[in-house]
Amino acid sequence: MQSMRLMATLGVAAFASLIQPAQAQEPIRIGVMFPITGPISAQGRPERDAIKQAFEEENNIIAGRKVELLYEDSAGRPDTGLTKVKALVERNNVHLLVSELVSAVGAAVAPYVNEQKIPWVSTVALASLTREMKSPYIFRYVPSSYQYATAAAESAKKLGWKKVYLIGWNAPPGRETHEALKKAFGPENVIDAMFPNVGTSDYAPYISKMDPSKADGVFAAMWGADAPRITQQYVEYGLSKKMPLFGIASFTSEELLGDMPPESEGLLSSYTYCGTLDTPENKAFVEGYKSRYKELPGSYQYMGYMAAKMVIQAIKDVNGKVEDRQAFTNALSKVQVKGPMGMTSFDENRGMVGDFYALKVVKGPDGRLQNSCGERIPQVKDPYHLFP
Amino acid sequence: MKTTSPARMALFLAVAAALALILPYVLTPYYLGLVVKMMIFALFAMSLDLLIGFTGMASLGHAAYFGLSAYVTGLTALTLGWNVWLALPAGLMASAVAAGLFGLLALRTRGSYFLMITLALSQLMWGIAFGWRSLTGGDDGLPDVPRPRLWQGYSLTDGVSFYFFAFGLIALSGWLLYRITASPFGQCLRGIRESETRMLALGYDIWRYKFTAFVLGGLFAGLAGSLYVYYNRFVSPDYIHVARSAEVLLMVILGGAGTLIGPAVGAAIIVALENVISAYTERWVMLLGFVYVIVALFAPNGLTGLIESLRKKRAGP
Numbered sequence: 001m002q003s004m005r006l007m008a009t010l011g012v013a014a015f016a017s018l019i020q021p022a023q024a025q026e027p028i029r030i031g032v033m034f035p036i037t038g039p040i041s042a043q044g045r046p047e048r049d050a051i052k053q054a055f056e057e058e059n060n061i062i063a064g065r066k067v068e069l070l071y072e073d074s075a076g077r078p079d080t081g082l083t084k085v086k087a088l089v090e091r092n093n094v095h096l097l098v099s100e101l102v103s104a105v106g107a108a109v110a111p112y113v114n115e116q117k118i119p120w121v122s123t124v125a126l127a128s129l130t131r132e133m134k135s136p137y138i139f140r141y142v143p144s145s146y147q148y149a150t151a152a153a154e155s156a157k158k159l160g161w162k163k164v165y166l167i168g169w170n171a172p173p174g175r176e177t178h179e180a181l182k183k184a185f186g187p188e189n190v191i192d193a194m195f196p197n198v199g200t201s202d203y204a205p206y207i208s209k210m211d212p213s214k215a216d217g218v219f220a221a222m223w224g225a226d227a228p229r230i231t232q233q234y235v236e237y238g239l240s241k242k243m244p245l246f247g248i249a250s251f252t253s254e255e256l257l258g259d260m261p262p263e264s265e266g267l268l269s270s271y272t273y274c275g276t277l278d279t280p281e282n283k284a285f286v287e288g289y290k291s292r293y294k295e296l297p298g299s300y301q302y303m304g305y306m307a308a309k310m311v312i313q314a315i316k317d318v319n320g321k322v323e324d325r326q327a328f329t330n331a332l333s334k335v336q337v338k339g340p341m342g343m344t345s346f347d348e349n350r351g352m353v354g355d356f357y358a359l360k361v362v363k364g365p366d367g368r369l370q371n372s373c374g375e376r377i378p379q380v381k382d383p384y385h386l387f388p
Numbered sequence: 389m390k391t392t393s394p395a396r397m398a399l400f401l402a403v404a405a406a407l408a409l410i411l412p413y414v415l416t417p418y419y420l421g422l423v424v425k426m427m428i429f430a431l432f433a434m435s436l437d438l439l440i441g442f443t444g445m446a447s448l449g450h451a452a453y454f455g456l457s458a459y460v461t462g463l464t465a466l467t468l469g470w471n472v473w474l475a476l477p478a479g480l481m482a483s484a485v486a487a488g489l490f491g492l493l494a495l496r497t498r499g500s501y502f503l504m505i506t507l508a509l510s511q512l513m514w515g516i517a518f519g520w521r522s523l524t525g526g527d528d529g530l531p532d533v534p535r536p537r538l539w540q541g542y543s544l545t546d547g548v549s550f551y552f553f554a555f556g557l558i559a560l561s562g563w564l565l566y567r568i569t570a571s572p573f574g575q576c577l578r579g580i581r582e583s584e585t586r587m588l589a590l591g592y593d594i595w596r597y598k599f600t601a602f603v604l605g606g607l608f609a610g611l612a613g614s615l616y617v618y619y620n621r622f623v624s625p626d627y628i629h630v631a632r633s634a635e636v637l638l639m640v641i642l643g644g645a646g647t648l649i650g651p652a653v654g655a656a657i658i659v660a661l662e663n664v665i666s667a668y669t670e671r672w673v674m675l676l677g678f679v680y681v682i683v684a685l686f687a688p689n690g691l692t693g694l695i696e697s698l699r700k701k702r703a704g705p
Contacts, residue, residue: 036670073666077631078529078624079616083425083663090418092667107528108622126528133531170519171527
């Protein structure tokens with residue numbers, strides 16, 4: 001009798017062990033922190049929205065596990081951002097982070113993330129994230145300043161540029177662009193480099209110093225509201241006809257084109273996102289974003305979307321087991337995703353690698369300015385050999 | 389002047405001390421970290437209260453001393469490898485010297501002119517921190533400041549020991565500030581707040597009193613800044629920015645200027661709002677704005693002023 005009962009118990013136990021895997025799994029928690037308030041919110045909010053879009057395209061279920069996005073607001077301030085990341089990691093126990101675009105916040109967060117061993121895909125264009133501060137847990141899905149400036153210089157060289165001017169923000173990306181241009185053209189061929197402060201309203205003192213007889217073109221390394229402003233003034237001075245303006249990185253991003261003067265047709269750039277590129281993946285991205293948020297996505301949205309896409313693929317590769325951080329970061333560093341702009345991946349220091357396009361601002365069929373996608377520059381990598 | 393009986397005061401202190409000792413063992417590391425942040429900003433707000441609430445000098449550049457001390461402590465710890473006993477006093481010294489120099493300039497003015505010159509001086513400091521890239525790291529600041537090292541081979545690596553370290557220093561500072569404001573010197577500052585000309589007529593050298601208060605305020609703000617570097621383990625120009633000066637000013641006003649405890653409570657409330665509410669709604673800044681409007685309309689003397697007037701009402705005329 002006793003043994004019968006034992007047998008029955010064992011039987012039940014065996015049966016129970018069989019159905020165990022069907023038990024509901026804990027959702028994958030992903031921390032999504034961006035500047036939602038403050039001066040950078042105009043970029044942070046849409047980028048966060050594009051990340052949301054990428055996960056919605058998967059119906060928020062990846063490898064059979066539900067995905068939960070936890071949002072926080074860094075306000076673009078480093079100490080606020082660090083406290084919020086601590087909240088996501090220590091209070092909400094997120095498995096990974098897809099967060100941030102402000103470089104000062106990135107610099108503040110990086111040592112903490114490395115110490116806590118939390119996989120973090122950032123869109124912070126901070127070159128040091130894949131250099132002095134590199135960590136197996138830190139991924140940067142955005143070109144570094146050296147990367148996009150070197151690509152821009154190569155692109156301009158193909159147009160026959162030999163001598164150039166630079167006008168750039170008096171901030172790390174502006175200064176690092178200067179370094180890259182000096183390497184690419186030779187220090188003596190950068191005729192003059194000027195560094196107005198972020199948010200300068202009058203560029204006349206700088207523009208009037210530029211002499212079209214001395215150089216082939218002008219590079220502009222400034223973004224946000226400053227990009228249309230300098231373009232406007234550059235056009236007003238009549239310089240755009242004599243000496244083309246070449247915007248670095250997201251200078252001609254879609255959300256800024258609306259503020260550019262009609263005469264900015266012909267404005268050049270070279271970047272990893274071109275809004276009008278005719279690929280099925282880009283159409284799906286643009287249409288998906290437009291139907292959700294009623295506007296065209298630009299390069300910030302693209303970075304967020306792709307950072308999420310890389311993470312989604314890596315989660316699939318490890319079959320949803322994000323708890324094994326070693327395996328997950330290994331998978332993430334090997335991920336290859338065909339995105340709107342073609343194949344893209346991470347390099348050996350976990351920086352972004354992807355195709356760039358030579359861009360030119362033209363009038364679209366609806367009379368509005370848009371980027372036309374020129375020559376493809378395949379698989380642009382962070383130039384570690386030039387800037388170790 | 390209201391008076392508190394010594395027995396009640398002792399009871400209050402005993403409860404506060406017991407609470408402070410229990411906290412690290414009941415809170416999760418994240419919330420304990422938030423408590424440390426509240427305490428640091430409480431000290432920062434109390435140091436400003438010495439100027440605004442007690443002496444009547446509304447400064448909009450108090451973050452200058454907070455930030456300068458933070459930079460000096462961060463830099464000496466990072467590049468020279470100094471331990472806490474060297475890096476922290478170096479920061480305090482720097483902020484006291486800066487407060488002394490700025491005081492020489494700023495104290496020639498009063499009212500809105502004082503507000504403007506303190507603002508200008510602090511933005512000057514911000515400009516230096518932002519522009520001197522080779523030393524300060526510019527916009528990105530100085531990341532990876534080492535943990536506070538007490539002596540060779542022993543650093544405060546965990547949250548609990550740092551909590552006690554910060555709590556000890558902040559409690560000591562709070563007590564010192566209380567003693568300062570309760571002393572004849574503090575009474576004299578109150579006199580200056582009420583009427584400078586009368587104090588002058590009574591034969592007080594008011595400039596000397598104001599100068600001392602100004603430097604003391606800078607010194608305690610500097611301690612808060614240095615602790616904040618060790619807490620965050622980085623420093624950036626954001627520490628000195630006018631937004632931070634305004635933030636601490638709001639903490640003082642929210643809690644009630646001239647009470648010390650009020651600004652400390654105001655600091656705790658703002659830090660809590662900023663970090664707890666923002667997880668639920670992205671409109672947390674708006675909510676913070678509502679709080680300010682409500683306080684300005686219904687409690688112009690801050691929360692402590694509100695409590696005081698309610699108590700008076702209950703006690704009857």
